Amino acid sequence: MDIAVETRALRRVYKTRSQEVVALDGVDLRIGRGERFGVLGPNGAGKTTLIKILVTLLLPSSGAAFVDGLDVVTQFRELRHRIAMVSGGENVGFGMLKVKEQLWMFSQFYGMPSNPAKRRIAELLERLGLSDAADRRVSGLSSGMRQKMNLIRGLITNPRILFLDEPTVALDVGAARDVRDEVRRWMAEDPTRTVILTTHYMMEADELCDRVAIVNRGRIVAQGTPSELKQQVQQNAIVDIQLSPGRRLLDALREVDGVAGASVAEQDGIDRFTLLLSSDAALGGVMRIVEGSGREIRGLQKREPTLEDAFVKLVGRGMAEEEQG
Amino acid sequence: MSHPSAVRIFLKTIVARAFPRFVGSYRNRTWIVTETLLPLIGTIAMIYVYRALHAPARYLGFVVLGGVLLAFWQNVIWAMATQFFWDRGQGNLELFAMAPTSLAAILLGMALGGAYLSLTRAVTVLIVVSVLFGVAYSTSGILPALGVFILTICALYCLGMLLASVFLFYHREAWHLADALQEPIYFLSGFYFPIRSLGAFVGGVGSLIPLTLGLDAIRQLILPGTPQFIPLHWEIVAVVGQIVLYAVLSQVSLRYLERLARQDARLILRST
Ligand SMILES: Nc1ncnc2c1ncn2[C@@H]1O[C@H](COP(=O)(O)OP(=O)(O)OP(=O)(O)O)[C@@H](O)[C@H]1O
Ligand SMILES: [Mg+2]
Numbered sequence A: 001m002d003i004a005v006e007t008r009a010l011r012r013v014y015k016t017r018s019q020e021v022v023a024l025d026g027v028d029l030r031i032g033r034g035e036r037f038g039v040l041g042p043n044g045a046g047k048t049t050l051i052k053i054l055v056t057l058l059l060p061s062s063g064a065a066f067v068d069g070l071d072v073v074t075q076f077r078e079l080r081h082r083i084a085m086v087s088g089g090e091n092v093g094f095g096m097l098k099v100k101e102q103l104w105m106f107s108q109f110y111g112m113p114s115n116p117a118k119r120r121i122a123e124l125l126e127r128l129g130l131s132d133a134a135d136r137r138v139s140g141l142s143s144g145m146r147q148k149m150n151l152i153r154g155l156i157t158n159p160r161i162l163f164l165d166e167p168t169v170a171l172d173v174g175a176a177r178d179v180r181d182e183v184r185r186w187m188a189e190d191p192t193r194t195v196i197l198t199t200h201y202m203m204e205a206d207e208l209c210d211r212v213a214i215v216n217r218g219r220i221v222a223q224g225t226p227s228e229l230k231q232q233v234q235q236n237a238i239v240d241i242q243l244s245p246g247r248r249l250l251d252a253l254r255e256v257d258g259v260a261g262a263s264v265a266e267q268d269g270i271d272r273f274t275l276l277l278s279s280d281a282a283l284g285g286v287m288r289i290v291e292g293s294g295r296e297i298r299g300l301q302k303r304e305p306t307l308e309d310a311f312v313k314l315v316g317r318g319m320a321e322e323e324q325g
Numbered sequence B: 001m002s003h004p005s006a007v008r009i010f011l012k013t014i015v016a017r018a019f020p021r022f023v024g025s026y027r028n029r030t031w032i033v034t035e036t037l038l039p040l041i042g043t044i045a046m047i048y049v050y051r052a053l054h055a056p057a058r059y060l061g062f063v064v065l066g067g068v069l070l071a072f073w074q075n076v077i078w079a080m081a082t083q084f085f086w087d088r089g090q091g092n093l094e095l096f097a098m099a100p101t102s103l104a105a106i107l108l109g110m111a112l113g114g115a116y117l118s119l120t121r122a123v124t125v126l127i128v129v130s131v132l133f134g135v136a137y138s139t140s141g142i143l144p145a146l147g148v149f150i151l152t153i154c155a156l157y158c159l160g161m162l163l164a165s166v167f168l169f170y171h172r173e174a175w176h177l178a179d180a181l182q183e184p185i186y187f188l189s190g191f192y193f194p195i196r197s198l199g200a201f202v203g204g205v206g207s208l209i210p211l212t213l214g215l216d217a218i219r220q221l222i223l224p225g226t227p228q229f230i231p232l233h234w235e236i237v238a239v240v241g242q243i244v245l246y247a248v249l250s251q252v253s254l255r256y257l258e259r260l261a262r263q264d265a266r267l268i269l270r271s272t
Helices: A047-054 A099-108 A114-127 A143-156 A173-189 A202-208 A226-231 A250-255 A282-293 A307-315 B006-027 B031-052 B058-081 B083-090 B092-098 B103-133 B139-169 B171-188 B200-206 B210-222 B232-263
Strands: A003-015 A020-032 A036-040 A062-067 A083-087 A161-165 A194-199 A211-216 A219-224 A237-243 A259-267 A270-277 A297-303
Touching: A003 A047, A003 A194, A020 A047, A020 A194, A020 A211, A020 A219, A036 A047, A036 A173, A036 A202, A047 A062, A047 A083, A047 A161, A047 A194, A083 A143, A083 B092, A099 A114, A099 A143, A099 B006, A114 A143, A143 A161, A143 A173, A161 A173, A173 A194, A173 A202, A194 A202, A202 A307, A211 A226, A211 A307, A219 A226, A219 A307, A226 A307, A237 A282, A250 A259, A250 A270, A250 A282, A259 A282, A259 A307, A270 A282, A270 A307, B006 B103, B031 B058, B031 B103, B058 B083, B058 B103, B058 B139, B058 B171, B058 B210, B083 B092, B083 B103, B083 B139, B092 B103, B103 B139, B103 B232, B139 B171, B139 B210, B139 B232, B171 B200, B210 B232
Parallel strands: A036 A194, A036 A211, A083 A161, A161 A194
Antiparallel strands: A003 A020, A003 A062, A211 A219, A237 A270, A237 A297, A259 A270
């Protein structure tokens, strides 16, 4: 395999006045050229830290990282020609510039000849359906348009490796789909391009990534193709239960014999629990706990495993916030 | 892999970073008041103070030239030196830093984009006050004075780059320091009176600020009768020396502090 990114025992500690935070704790990764690689993890897992080290903005505390064969610590000047990064929700640039002006400005920091840069910008604006916004001021863009503009910024300079840190966070369904479609199209144009993206959205990782690493508390707890990861939960029964609000149940459910993982997400005043059972027999224990709590069952389904279920099993909890109560 | 040369990137970066500053001042014109009317009032107020004190007529010329250079000094301190501090807050700094360009070029571009504001301000003060109060200049000194002026501005921008790198790292402390030093610096660099009046020691300390000697040299050239601090040619040599000194120091410190910033996570905004 031709390697695009490699890390060895990568570790990063943040020191603040009051404490030390271990953000990455021995990360070993090998990402092949041409891969669409996803990094999945809950809040604070270390995803952004990993990206910032790979794009030369942050030094590792120990360990090593190579991008496109270059050491991120010592060969960062050469490396900076070959990479780009776009983060979700970023608000960069200058609000009073027009969209096309702002994109041109960033291309100049890479020394691109002006006219080819302008042509490329027009072409990418067209592709993302932003041609009409080319002359609008950056400050007047909707968040979806802004994020598409940011993605274009990352693509103008033809990076060998593109880093996307939660590129669709807080976007509506349509804008998120446009962003993902463009990433796919850009990758399809040249099989030697590589994308590394972090995300909170399982569906995004499942749909967009060839391979995924699941990160928790600064460590990689699993990696593989989405279907390999799903296979980890293939022998489990997946049960969704919807309950009326009530006292906290998650810990009790995790204690039940035969429950391999449990997560909950609140939606429209209903707590949606997802349980991974190592055998159907465990359902009896679960029902006893639920009935004992006095909470009302609003629905119960058994279904095929998803990447989210694999995540719950590996990390022990869901991607969404923990149960309130 | 072949890339555009470093020189090419450097020059393109200067132009590209000057652009938003330039466009911004065109699209938002409140600066016309803040950059011309207000400094004009400040300079005129100073002139009335000198009049009330019955200062010799040539002091009016000192005040005008001081007001001219003050415009550039404020651009360097409040726009250039603090630039990275704002850029980080916007998330721009990380994109500037991870591009294969130099932070020095970003700073120079930003300063250049703002220089014409300073120039407008300087020219307004120069012409309006000189005409209103009938300040006379020696015409033969004007061209050499222009040369000294350009050298002084170069030295000043090199100092600005040095300060910007210091701000990047010690932003809060640097902020307070710049604020606290503002008045003493106005005093030490003799914006409103000849530096000679400060005596050799204080004048010598003040001479570390590139404006001090440049301003004194310009005054000697076009306001005959200015008390001499040190001989004119030495002042010019000193300003050229400052260009070299501050250019080298700022490069060293930008590189050193960029590394330190990568180590201490100071280039990036904390996201969580
Ligand atoms: N500049 C910093 N100084 C101190 N601690 C930091 C800093 N940046 C991140 N951290 C801490 O390091 C850990 C990892 O943070 P990081 O931003 O890499 O996580 P993440 O996986 O990107 O999270 P999220 O999903 O919320 O974006 C967290 O505990 C965070 O609080
Ligand atoms: Mg993050």
